[in-house]
Amino acid sequence: MKLALIGYGNVGRALARLLRRKRRQFPFTITGIHTLRHGTAVDPRGLPENPQMGPRAESIGAFLDVAGAQAAVELTTLNPSTGEPAISHIRSAFARGMHVVTANKGPIAHCYAALREEAEHAGVGFRFESAVMDGAPVFNLWRHTMPGVNVLGFAGALNSTSKVVIETMERGGSFEDGLAQARRLGITEADGTYDIEGWDSAAKTAALANVLMDARTTPQAVSTRGIGRLTPENVQELMRKGKTVRLISRGKRTGSRLSLRVRAEVLDRADILACTPGTSNIILFDTDLMGTFGTVSLDPQVEQTAYGVFSDLVELEGRTPWSAAGPPAGD
Numbered sequence: 524m525k526l527a528l529i530g531y532g533n534v535g536r537a538l539a540r541l542l543r544r545k546r547r548q549f550p551f552t553i554t555g556i557h558t559l560r561h562g563t564a565v566d567p568r569g570l571p572e573n574p575q576m577g578p579r580a581e582s583i584g585a586f587l588d589v590a591g592a593q594a595a596v597e598l599t600t601l602n603p604s605t606g607e608p609a610i611s612h613i614r615s616a617f618a619r620g621m622h623v624v625t626a627n628k629g630p631i632a633h634c635y636a637a638l639r640e641e642a643e644h645a646g647v648g649f650r651f652e653s654a655v656m657d658g659a660p661v662f663n664l665w666r667h668t669m670p671g672v673n674v675l676g677f678a679g680a681l682n683s684t685s686k687v688v689i690e691t692m693e694r695g696g697s698f699e700d701g702l703a704q705a706r707r708l709g710i711t712e713a714d715g716t717y718d719i720e721g722w723d724s725a726a727k728t729a730a731l732a733n734v735l736m737d738a739r740t741t742p743q744a745v746s747t748r749g750i751g752r753l754t755p756e757n758v759q760e761l762m763r764k765g766k767t768v769r770l771i772s773r774g775k776r777t778g779s780r781l782s783l784r785v786r787a788e789v790l791d792r793a794d795i796l797a798c799t800p801g802t803s804n805i806i807l808f809d810t811d812l813m814g815t816f817g818t819v820s821l822d823p824q825v826e827q828t829a830y831g832v833f834s835d836l837v838e839l840e841g842r843t844p845w846s847a848a849g850p851p852a853g854d
């Protein structure tokens with residue numbers, strides 16, 4: 524399958540590395556890369572990992588027309604207020620009969636239901652596993668393994684940057700030290716205030732509610748407060764009392780009412796939402812048939828985000844990872 528990448532930053536480059544590593548088993552070819560400031564590159568025979576970028580295509584449509592790909596991979600910067608321009612990028616790809624995979628939670632948080640219907644109408648696939656918890660199964664878990672189960676609510680520590688900042692302050696560093704560390708790990712949004720003020724978590728909360736609870740909501744409808752007011756003194760005092768802080772996303776349906784919120788919650792250090800280390804993420808689902816269960820991802824890096832995109836591409840190509848597994852040492 525030929526791929527047109529829109530955005531070639533941390534995730535795009537990690538995806539290119541992963542595709543190269545797995546190219547024998549999964550022969551995807553990147554035929555186009557389009558960026559904001561670094562220009563555009565197209566080669567129908569396939570681009571190398573570090574392609575020579577040429578002048579920027581004049582529009583996303585012009586790029587997709589020349590890239591000659593079957594799937595567009597949308598990996599541009601998150602805009603939690605509107606989901607744009609990613610939403611328009613996705614619609615341009617649908618209009619050209621292309622499948623779309625994205626790691627960008629903005630479109631899922633703002634207009635998932637409309638995009639799903641448009642993809643169905645265009646007869647193409649639309650996948651977004653990495654929008655929440657990178658490649659750890661969250662959306663695909665529900666798509667493939669939970670027949671008949673309804674989600675009644677969820678609670679998750681879903682923002683790695685806030686966790687790195689809090690743990691840095693617990694070790695005696697400053698807020699800015701923690702943010703710099705998260706940037707070095709490549710896990711921070713281009714605008715780090717989205718992580719700190721809770722907008723990244725609000726977008727994930729809205730995306731989860733839209734996909735799993737048919738909420739048709741937006742990040743603005745999520746009651747959100749971030750970690751911006753925490754200080755090293757606060758968190759160290761809490762630590763002495765056996766407590767810590769986590770930025771927690773919660774969704775809960777009560778009758779016809781759906782409440783969605785993001786808060787810096789004080790938790791016992793042994794609380795299951797608090798006790799995963801480093802950049803780890805955890806989500807717990809409350810359900811009607813399966814009680815409470817969840818997914819944990821220990822110290823995910825950008826490679827795991829790339830894996831989520833990869834797993835979506837493999838699925839859209841009609842090959843499940845396990846049916847195409849080949850020999851176990853298949854790198």
Ligand SMILES: NC(=O)c1ccc[n+]([C@@H]2O[C@H](COP(=O)([O-])OP(=O)(O)OC[C@H]3O[C@@H](n4cnc5c(N)ncnc54)[C@H](OP(=O)(O)O)[C@@H]3O)[C@@H](O)[C@H]2O)c1
Nearest residue numbers: 530531532533534558559560561598599600601626627828
């Ligand atoms: N990093 C992670 O661990 C992670 C995890 C889960 C989800 N995500 C999501 O994945 C997406 C990409 O993240 P990232 O870390 O790779 O971001 P990044 O390093 O900031 O890269 C963003 C890329 O998008 C390009 N871009 C921005 N606006 C564009 C536009 N209007 N048209 C074309 N290209 C545009 C940028 O172009 P220039 O290179 O020219 O600036 C850059 O190549 C984000 O939506 C993020 O929320 C990231």
